[in-house]
Amino acid sequence: xxxxxxxxxxxxxxxxxxxxxxxxxxxxxxxxxxxxxxxxxxxxxxxxxxxxxxxxxxxxxxxxxxxxxxxxxxxxxxxxxxxxxxxxxxxxxxxxxxxxxxxxxxxxxxxxxxxxxxxxxxxxxxxxxxxxxxxxxxxxxxxxxxxxxxxxxxxxxxxxxxxxxxxxxxxxxxxxxxxxxxxxxxxxxxxxxxxxxxxxxxxxxxxxxxxxxxxxxxxxxxxxxxxxxxxxxxxxxxxxxxxxxxxxxxxxxxxxxxxxxxxxxxxxxxxxxxxxxxxxxxxxxxxxxxxxxxxxxxxxxxxxxxxxxxxxxxxxxxxxxxxxxxxxxxxxxxxxxxxxxxxxxxxxxxxxxxxxxxxxxxxxxxxxxxxxxxxxxxxxxxxxxxxxxxxxxxxxxxxxxxxxxx
Amino acid sequence: xxxxxxxxxxxxxxxxxxxxxxxxxxxxxxxxxxxxxxxxxxxxxxxxxxxxxxxxxxxxxxxxxxxxxxxxxxxxxxxxxxxxxxxxxxxxxxxxxxxxxxxxxxxxxxxxxxxxxxxxxxxxxxxxxxxxxxxxxxxxxxxxxxxxxxxxxxxxxxxxxxxxxxxxxxxxxxxxxxxxxxxxxxxxxxxxxxxxxxxxxxxxxxxxxxxxxxxxxxxxxxxxxxxxxxxxxxxxxxxxxxxxxxxxxxxxxxxxxxxxxxxxxxxxxxxxxxxxxxxxxxxxxxxxxxxxxxxxxxxxxxxxxxxxxxxxxxxxxxxxxxxxxxxxxxxxxxxxxxxxxxxxxxxxxxxxxxxxxxxxxxxxxxxxxxxxxxxx
Ligand SMILES: Cc1cc2nc3c(=O)[nH]c(=O)nc-3n(C[C@H](O)[C@H](O)[C@H](O)COP(=O)(O)OP(=O)(O)OC[C@H]3O[C@@H](n4cnc5c(N)ncnc54)[C@H](O)[C@@H]3O)c2cc1C
Numbered sequence: 001x002x003x004x005x006x007x008x009x010x011x012x013x014x015x016x017x018x019x020x021x022x023x024x025x026x027x028x029x030x031x032x033x034x035x036x037x038x039x040x041x042x043x044x045x046x047x048x049x050x051x052x053x054x055x056x057x058x059x060x061x062x063x064x065x066x067x068x069x070x071x072x073x074x075x076x077x078x079x080x081x082x083x084x085x086x087x088x089x090x091x092x093x094x095x096x097x098x099x100x101x102x103x104x105x106x107x108x109x110x111x112x113x114x115x116x117x118x119x120x121x122x123x124x125x126x127x128x129x130x131x132x133x134x135x136x137x138x139x140x141x142x143x144x145x146x147x148x149x150x151x152x153x154x155x156x157x158x159x160x161x162x163x164x165x166x167x168x169x170x171x172x173x174x175x176x177x178x179x180x181x182x183x184x185x186x187x188x189x190x191x192x193x194x195x196x197x198x199x200x201x202x203x204x205x206x207x208x209x210x211x212x213x214x215x216x217x218x219x220x221x222x223x224x225x226x227x228x229x230x231x232x233x234x235x236x237x238x239x240x241x242x243x244x245x246x247x248x249x250x251x252x253x254x255x256x257x258x259x260x261x262x263x264x265x266x267x268x269x270x271x272x273x274x275x276x277x278x279x280x281x282x283x284x285x286x287x288x289x290x291x292x293x294x295x296x297x298x299x300x301x302x303x304x305x306x307x308x309x310x311x312x313x314x315x316x317x318x319x320x321x322x323x324x325x326x327x328x329x330x331x332x333x334x335x336x337x338x339x340x341x342x343x344x345x346x347x348x349x350x351x352x353x354x355x356x357x358x359x360x361x362x363x364x365x366x367x368x369x370x371x372x373x374x375x376x377x378x379x380x381x382x383x384x385x386x387x388x389x390x391x392x393x394x395x396x397x398x399x400x401x402x403x404x405x406x
Numbered sequence: 407x408x409x410x411x412x413x414x415x416x417x418x419x420x421x422x423x424x425x426x427x428x429x430x431x432x433x434x435x436x437x438x439x440x441x442x443x444x445x446x447x448x449x450x451x452x453x454x455x456x457x458x459x460x461x462x463x464x465x466x467x468x469x470x471x472x473x474x475x476x477x478x479x480x481x482x483x484x485x486x487x488x489x490x491x492x493x494x495x496x497x498x499x500x501x502x503x504x505x506x507x508x509x510x511x512x513x514x515x516x517x518x519x520x521x522x523x524x525x526x527x528x529x530x531x532x533x534x535x536x537x538x539x540x541x542x543x544x545x546x547x548x549x550x551x552x553x554x555x556x557x558x559x560x561x562x563x564x565x566x567x568x569x570x571x572x573x574x575x576x577x578x579x580x581x582x583x584x585x586x587x588x589x590x591x592x593x594x595x596x597x598x599x600x601x602x603x604x605x606x607x608x609x610x611x612x613x614x615x616x617x618x619x620x621x622x623x624x625x626x627x628x629x630x631x632x633x634x635x636x637x638x639x640x641x642x643x644x645x646x647x648x649x650x651x652x653x654x655x656x657x658x659x660x661x662x663x664x665x666x667x668x669x670x671x672x673x674x675x676x677x678x679x680x681x682x683x684x685x686x687x688x689x690x691x692x693x694x695x696x697x698x699x700x701x702x703x704x705x706x707x708x709x710x711x712x713x714x715x716x717x718x719x720x721x722x723x724x725x726x727x728x729x730x731x732x733x734x735x736x737x738x739x740x741x742x743x744x745x746x747x748x749x750x751x752x753x754x755x756x757x758x759x760x761x762x763x764x765x766x767x768x769x770x771x772x773x774x775x776x777x778x779x780x781x782x
Contacts, residue, residue, distance in 0.1 A: 042594070138742050140673040163743045207748035209757065212440060212609060217742075278535050288770060355535040355561050355764050360605035365533070365560065365614065375605050376760060377753070380738050381746045388742065390683045 011079050016059075016084035023050055024088045030361055030369030033089035033163060033261075036208070037376060038101030039218030043091070044169045051124030061098050061122040064106065068114055069122025075315045078392035079256060086257035087264050096166070097121040101174045101193070104248045117161035117172075117193070129167040129196065131175035131222060132245075134160055138145055139391050141176060141245065142186040146224060148177040150231070150238075155179070155192065157200075159229040165385075167220040168205050170196055176245060181240050189241035189390040193233040200227040212360075249387075254337050256307040262300045262345060269293065269349060272368060283352060291349045299341050306334055329400030332392040339389065346375035407485050410520055422480045426487035432751045438490040439609035443567060445491025454522025459496060463466040463504060467512055474501065474644070475710035478651045482702065483548065485655030488754055490565035490610065492525045494499035498648065499526035499572050502641045503591075506629040511591065516572070527568040528641060529559040529592075529615055537642065537767055539635050540583035544617060546575035546590060552575070552621040553590065555598075558614065563765075565613035566603045567688040568594050572641075573617070574687030584635040589628040596620050643716065646723045646766040647702075649708045653730040657695040660755045664688065668740055678740070687736045689776055694729040701725055717779035724772035727763040734759040 024031075026049075030044050039044045054060045063078045064070025085093065093099070102121045105114055120126040137143040146159025157177055167173065173194045180188035195339040196203070201224055205217035236244045270293055273283035283289050310330055347370035350357035361370030383389045397403045411419070411646035429449050438444060453459060462477040463469025477497060484493065500519045503511060503526075518524035534541035544557030555575055565571060571592045578586030594601070598620040603613045629637045665688055668679030678684050705722040708714035734756040747753045763769060 133743070136672070138673070143673070168771070207745050209753035210607075211748050211781055212605065278533065279541055280534075350760065351768070351770065354768055354770070355531060357560075358606040358608065358761050358764055360607070363604040363606075365604060376607065377746075377757065380756075381743070384741055384743050384746065389739070390681070393683070 009076055012077050013080040013084055017088070019053075019057075020084055020088035020090045023053060024090055027089075030371075032371060032375075033091060034368075034375070034378060035381075036210070036374060038091055039166065039169075039245050044166075047091035048124070048127075050090060050306060051094070053124075054092045055122065055124030058122070060093055060124045061102060061118075064102070064118065064122060068106070068118035075311070075318060080259035083260040086261035089261065089264070092124060094121065094124075094127050096130050096170070096174075097172075100130065100248050101128050102320050104174075105235065106248050108244055110232075110235075112117060112232065113193070113235065126172060127166070127170045129170035129173040131161040131164055131167075131173040131194065135162055138163075139388055141243070142189065144176050144178060144189065146175070146177045148179050148190060148192060148229065150179070153231050153385060155229045155234075157192070157194070157224045157229055159224050160221065161224070162206070162219075162221040163385075164203075164220045164222050165218060167196065167203050167222055168217070172196060172249070173222075174235070176241060179198050179241075186242040188239055189245070190238050191235040191241040191244040192229050193235065194224075194227065194229050198227050198229070200225040208378065209380070210374050212295060215268045218378060238396045242290075255334055256304065256311050258338055258342075259300055259304040259307055262296075262341070263304075266293065266296055266300060266343065268368070269352075273352065276367070278356070289352050292352060296345060296348055299344065303334065303337055303341060306330065306337075310334060315352060325399065329396050330396045332400070334388075335387065336383065336389040336392045339379075341373075342382055343379040346372055346379045350376050410481075415476065418476060419479050419483060421456075422483035423486065423623055425452075426483055426489055430487060430489050432488070432754065435488050435490060435754060436748075444564070444611040445567065449483055449489070449558070450491065450493075451522050453493070454520070456522070459493070459500070459522055460520025463500060463516050463520055466608070467504075467516035470520075473519075473710050474648075474706050477501075477704040478648050478710070480704075481648050482651040482655040485652030486659045486666065488656075488659075488758065492527065492567055493552075494645075494652070495527040495564045495568070496525050497647045497744075498641060499528055499570075501644055502528075502572065502637060503628065505640060506511055506589075506637045510625075511628065515591070524570065525564065525568045526570050526572065527562060527564045528645075529562045529565065529571045529573045530638065530642075531559065531561045532558050533558060534562070534603065537771060538583070539587055539638075542574055542576050542583075542587055542750075544573065544575050545620070546577050546588060548571075548577075548624075549621070551624055553588075553624060553627075555590065555617040555620040555622060556591070558616050560614050561604075561612045562615050563600050563610065563612050564599075565594070565615050570594060571599075572628060573622075574634060578656060585636040586632050587638065588631050589634040589637055590622045591626040591628055592620065592622050596622070606761065607757050609757075610761060619675070639716075643719045644709055645720050647705045647714065649762055649766055650698070650722045650726040651702040651706055653726040653759070654695070654698040656755050656758060656762070657691075657698050657730050657733045658727075660734050660752060661688075661691045661695045663738050663752060663755075664691065664737040671742075684740055687740055691733045691736055694730055694733050698726050698729045715779070716775055720767075720772040720775035720779065724769050724776060727769045727772065730762060732760040 026108045031037055058071045061070045062073040062081055066072055098121055133143055134144050148155035173191045173196050175194050176189055177192055178188050179190040204221050206219050206221055207217045245261055276283050313322055313327045329387055353367055356367050357368035357372050359370055360373050398405055424690055433719050457470035458480055460469030462474050462521045465471045508542050546553040546555045571594055573590045573592045575588055576586055577588040580586040600616040601613045603611045606612050624646040668684050669677050671678050705718050737752050738756050741752055744750050
């Protein structure tokens with residue numbers, strides 16, 4: 001083994017750092033880069049701006065083939081970019097487009113689909129949403145009821161999707177739909193790409209727990225009423241959608257850069273505690289505060305060490321030297337470790353802030369723009385989105401450890 | 407020993423539950439959270455009709471003549487249902503006036519409280535965000551027949567609708583921080599008071615209150631000059647204990663709501679309550695809730711009987727702080743995405759659990775008391 005950084009990466013990292021340092025000066029005040037920041041009109045406008053700047057440089061999808069808008073850079077350079085972006089809390093890379101549907105199309109899309117959909121993603125022009133969950137199909141995605149009826153060269157889609165993050169700003173969606181009445185559950189699912197401006201689509205933002213009068217929502221419910229979708233927008237074969245879904249799921253989790261972001265946030269919190277003297281002396285002098293901050297530092301580094309192995313595994317997967325199955329256990333484990341760590345982070349911040357932790361950013365007394373007040377609530381979603389903690393644990397037990405299912 | 411409720415108490419609990427669920431559905435809770443007033447004057451009047459504001463006040467002062475424990479049973483139901491507004495602040499301050507006020511003050515304030523015509527609140531904490539006497543810096547200085555108050559209070563609950571504030575001030579510098587503290591009954595409409603509600607996680611209207619040369623007559627001193635801290639301590643004990651009961655009601659409601667939900671919600675062809683992972687959460691939630699209820703009743707019975715120690719109250723509050731947060735957090739997790747929305751009721755409890763922890767002493771603060779009382 002060799003943990004020395006790869007030669008040349010430090011220079012690459014510096015280039016990205018320099019870029020983000022400048023661009024982030026233009027961020028709206030109190031910017032944390034979380035889903036709620038991205039969901040506001042102001043936040044989304046900033047997101048699109050940064051995306052276009054990145055797109056001009058070919059940085060949105062660094063590792064993609066040049067013919068689809070990438071620069072064919074190594075996995076590791078991609079990581080350097082991801083880390084820099086996370087560190088600066090920068091928007092501009094669509095987690096659903098560049099992060100999920102793009103890699104899925106690269107793996108299983110038709111040539112026509114790749115040529116049509118990948119370059120606009122790489123240019124940072126088109127934004128995607130994930131239309132999977134429904135009111136009665138969350139963890140159990142195979143229970144999805146939205147139906148796509150074949151009619152000539154089109155499907156006519158009817159149904160309801162929900163919890164669709166960012167759909168109120170998105171251009172396109174990748175949807176899980178039912179295409180057969182003969183087959184049941186996952187055997188009847190197909191994967192469709194849907195233009196969200198199509199006739200028959202209604203998108204209603206859903207307010208999240210922390211919202212009140214002035215705040216905006218970041219996820220949505222979507223009604224599809226006789227929406228016409230060309231058959232050429234189907235990814236993979238009809239009723240073979242489950243295989244595509246699994247492919248996308250593999251791209252949904254990575255997370256190394258999230259620890260880089262947490263490192264930065266921890267430094268900011270430490271700095272705040274060094275400067276703030278609510279009761280006469282700096283918060284950082286209190287043994288309880290020191291203990292809690294030290295624990296966060298430890299937990300972040302432990303996660304980061306493990307996440308490096310996920311990255312390495314993905315690299316080997318890319319080289320064809322490892323199967324996705326070997327990856328699944330660690331990815332699942334780290335997925336909920338990360339979400340629970342971000343929850344502990346928010347809880348710790350609140351504990352340190354005491355009475356101040358309840359103030360929303362609108363209060364002039366709110367420390368760090370009410371960051372922890374908001375995150376105390378938004379952190380819950382991380383334990384649920386992209387496969388709940390309980391589902392991840394089932395995967396580890398059943399697939400990773402081979403424990404019996406009863 | 408007898409751990410049963412009396413028939414009268416059973417009726418009170420049932421009546422409170424029915425009244426609150428009818429009068430204050432969750433749609434109204436949300437509406438009140440977004441309103442400037444933050445409470446419903448109609449419900450306030452109806453509660454006065456039931457004798458709730460004066461439930462523990464003697465009949466001489468227009469009260470119902472029941473006990474602090476009976477009051478707390480109503481507060482527990484308010485935690486169960488959720489009732490935004492200044493009830494808690496008002497009754498705790500009324501209990502303080504009953505305990506420490508002169509006969510004249512009692513006659514002036516308590517009948518109005520009983521009649522639902524007076525809202526009171528305790529203005530104690532400051533930007534130092536502390537419950538301790540060494541951090542009281544709002545000053546009151548003698549000037550003829552008056553005292554003149556200057557300084558800033560922060561996180562003052564319900565100040566924007568209160569008629570009178572019980573303002574904790576420093577009237578004398580002293581080597582011992584608990585000496586030299588005086589409580590004033592201050593008319594909230596006095597010139598020089600500026601009140602600005604702050605948005606909080608609980609959307610429960612806590613204010614910054616700035617005092618600029620606010621004149622208060624000497625007769626409005628509550629208790630003795632420079633000896634107010636023991637009254638503050640006694641008030642904090644009552645408030646913390648009663649808060650534990652409110653939190654226990656919230657735990658119970660969150661448990662019930664979640665147990666109902668997991669029986670209904672299906673995944674993979676089963677109610678999710680059939681999965682052992684979920685069952686174990688529910689079992690733990692039951693346990694935390696049961697212990698919170700037990701400790702809430704016991705500590706409040708002791709407060710009511712004048713037997714509670716600082717240690718009793720600190721243990722109960724520290725326990726409830728963590729239990730309520732944990733129960734509501736698991737409750738959201740069991741609900742999945744819908745639990746994270748503004749429209750679902752469980753989030754109302756999750757947010758309140760955090761704010762209730764902060765009210766009258768968070769866990770760090772209570773643990774310090776526990777450690778101190780245990781002699782370490
Ligand atoms: C912030 C956020 C953003 C989201 N964004 C999107 C998006 O962009 N697009 C999209 O399609 N969806 C999105 N979702 C939806 C998300 O994928 C679902 O919420 C998730 O899959 C869980 O489904 P559910 O909410 O219906 O909960 P349910 O599946 O009903 O689960 C409820 C509870 O039961 C538990 N449970 C279920 N099955 C089992 C089992 N077998 N064993 C043990 N426990 C079990 C769950 O873990 C959970 O605790 C988002 C959700 C959140 C919170």
